[in-house]
Amino acid sequence: MNLHLQSSTGKLSEHIKITGSKSESNRALLLQALYPSLKIDNVSNSDDSEVMQKGLKIINGEVDIHHAGTAMRFLTAFFATQEGREVVLTGSKRMKERPIRILVDALRQLGAEIEYTENEGYPPLKISGKRISKNKVSMAANVSSQYISALLLVAPTLDSGLHLSLEGKITSVPYMKMTLALLDHIGAETIFEGNEITVKPFHTELSRAEFVVESDWSSASYFYSVAALSEVGTKIKLSSYKENSLQGDSVLAEVYKDFGVITQYEGENIILEKTEEIDLNKVIEIDLSDAPDIAQTISVTAFGLGIACSLSGLHTLKIKETDRLEALKTELGKLGASIEVTDKELYLKSSSSMNKDVAIDTYNDHRMAMAFAPLALRTSIIINDAGVVSKSYPDFWTDMKKLAFKIKEIEG
Numbered sequence: 001m002n003l004h005l006q007s008s009t010g011k012l013s014e015h016i017k018i019t020g021s022k023s024e025s026n027r028a029l030l031l032q033a034l035y036p037s038l039k040i041d042n043v044s045n046s047d048d049s050e051v052m053q054k055g056l057k058i059i060n061g062e063v064d065i066h067h068a069g070t071a072m073r074f075l076t077a078f079f080a081t082q083e084g085r086e087v088v089l090t091g092s093k094r095m096k097e098r099p100i101r102i103l104v105d106a107l108r109q110l111g112a113e114i115e116y117t118e119n120e121g122y123p124p125l126k127i128s129g130k131r132i133s134k135n136k137v138s139m140a141a142n143v144s145s146q147y148i149s150a151l152l153l154v155a156p157t158l159d160s161g162l163h164l165s166l167e168g169k170i171t172s173v174p175y176m177k178m179t180l181a182l183l184d185h186i187g188a189e190t191i192f193e194g195n196e197i198t199v200k201p202f203h204t205e206l207s208r209a210e211f212v213v214e215s216d217w218s219s220a221s222y223f224y225s226v227a228a229l230s231e232v233g234t235k236i237k238l239s240s241y242k243e244n245s246l247q248g249d250s251v252l253a254e255v256y257k258d259f260g261v262i263t264q265y266e267g268e269n270i271i272l273e274k275t276e277e278i279d280l281n282k283v284i285e286i287d288l289s290d291a292p293d294i295a296q297t298i299s300v301t302a303f304g305l306g307i308a309c310s311l312s313g314l315h316t317l318k319i320k321e322t323d324r325l326e327a328l329k330t331e332l333g334k335l336g337a338s339i340e341v342t343d344k345e346l347y348l349k350s351s352s353s354m355n356k357d358v359a360i361d362t363y364n365d366h367r368m369a370m371a372f373a374p375l376a377l378r379t380s381i382i383i384n385d386a387g388v389v390s391k392s393y394p395d396f397w398t399d400m401k402k403l404a405f406k407i408k409e410i411e412g
C-alpha cells in the first residue's frame with residue numbers, strides 16, 4: 001500500500017490515544033510467561049508484541065518473530081533457559097542479518113545449548129532449553145542493550161540468579177534500566193553498580209501482580225514532529241503518559257523545546273503545544289545514544305523546518321530494521337536535503353526548499369514511514385509500503401487522518 005499525503009486546512013487539535021509501549025509490553029509479556037500471576041494492562045497492539053505473545057506459547061517447533069528485534073533477543077534467552085523446550089527461532093530476511101552472537105555467547109557461557117542453523121552469529125537459532133545453574137557471565141554492552149535485557153529478564157528464574165559484567169560503554173541505557181525497573185516492580189532483587197549487575201534468584205510470590213503499560217513514547221515522537229511543523233498555537237493531546245516514564249524516549253519533551261514545542265502533563269494526558277517560531281539559524285545538536293529510535297523523527301523535523309542538525313551516538317542505527325543512517329541519507333536526499341552520515345553521526349545542513357511529490361521508500365522500517373509522514377504539512381509526499389507502521393503502531397494512519405491529513409491510497 002502506497003499513500004499520498006497532503007495537509008488539509010482542518011484544525012489539528014485532537015486527542016489521540018496511542019497504544020502501549022512495545023518495549024514495556026514485550027518485557028512484561030515475557031515476565032508473565034515466567035510468573036503467570038502477573039496481569040498486564042494496555043499491552044501494545046503492535047505486530048512485535050503479537051509475535052512475542054504467540055512465540056511465548058510455543059513448546060516445540062518453529063517460532064517466527066518476523067521483524068521484531070526485542071522478540072528475537074528476549075525469546076532467545078527465554079527458550080534457552082526453559083528446560084525441555086526445543087525450538088528453531090527465526091525471523092524475516094532482515095532479522096537474519098541482525099547480529100546475535102554476543103547474546104548467544106553469553107548464554108553458552110552459562111551452559112545453554114544454542115546452534116546457528118544458517119550463518120554463524122545470526123538467526124535462525126536452534127535452541128534446546130536447559131536448566132541453568134551457572135551464574136557468572138561477561139558480555140559486550142556497546143552493540144545492543146537488548147542482549148543485556150534478554151539475560152536480565154530470565155535471570156531471576158535461574159537456579160543461582162545472575163552476575164553480569166558489562167564490557168565497554170553501555171548503549172541505549174534507559175532500555176536496560178527499564179528492564180531492571182520491571183524486575184523491581186514484580187519484587188525481584190537487582191543490584192546495578194558500575195559495570196556489574198546482580199540479579200538474585202526469585203521463586204516466590206510477586207510483590208506487585210499488576211503492571212500498567214504506559215503508551216509508547218517513540219510513537220508520540222511523530223506527533224511532536226507534527227506539532228513542530230505546524231503553526232504557533234497548535235495543540236495535540238496524547239494519552240496515556242506519565243511524567244516519570246520508564247521509556248528513555250520521553251526525553252522528547254526536552255528535545256522538542258528546541259523546536260518550539262512545549263509539553264504539559266495533565267493527568268494521564270500530555271499536551272503538545274507549538275508556542276514559538278524557531279530561529280532558522282539554530283543548529284540542533286544531540287547525542288542520541290540513549291534514545292536511538294527518535295533519530296529519524298528528529299532529523300526529518302529539522303529538515304522540514306529548514307534548520308541544521310548534528311546528531312551523534314547513532315552507532316546502533318546500522319543494525320536496526322534497516323541501515324537507518326543510509327536510509328535517511330537516501331530519502332532526505334531525494335527531498336533535496338544536504339546530508340552526510342558516518343557510521344555513528346548525521347549532519348544535515350539548513351535548507352530553504354524541498355522537492356514535491358517525492359516517493360519515500362520505507363525499507364520494511366516502520367519508523368521511516370512514520371518519521372516522514374509529518375512532512376506533508378510542508379509539501380505533498382508519497383509514503384511507499386505504508387503498512388510497515390504495524391510493527392509498532394498499527395493505528396498510525398487512522399490517527400493521522402484524525403489530525404486532518406489528507407491521505408489517499410495510490411497505485412504503486
Ligand SMILES: O=C(O)C1=C[C@@H](OP(=O)(O)O)[C@@H](O)[C@H](O)C1
Nearest residue numbers: 023070144145146172175293316
Ligand atoms: O529493549 C528495547 O525494547 C529496545 C532497545 C533499543 O535497541 P538497542 O539496545 O539495540 O539500541 C531500541 O532501539 C529498540 O527499539 C527497543
Ligand SMILES: C=C(OP(=O)(O)O)C(=O)O
Nearest residue numbers: 067068069070293320321
Ligand atoms: C529498533 C527497533 O525495534 P527492534 O530492534 O525491537 O526490532 C525500533 O522499534 O525502532
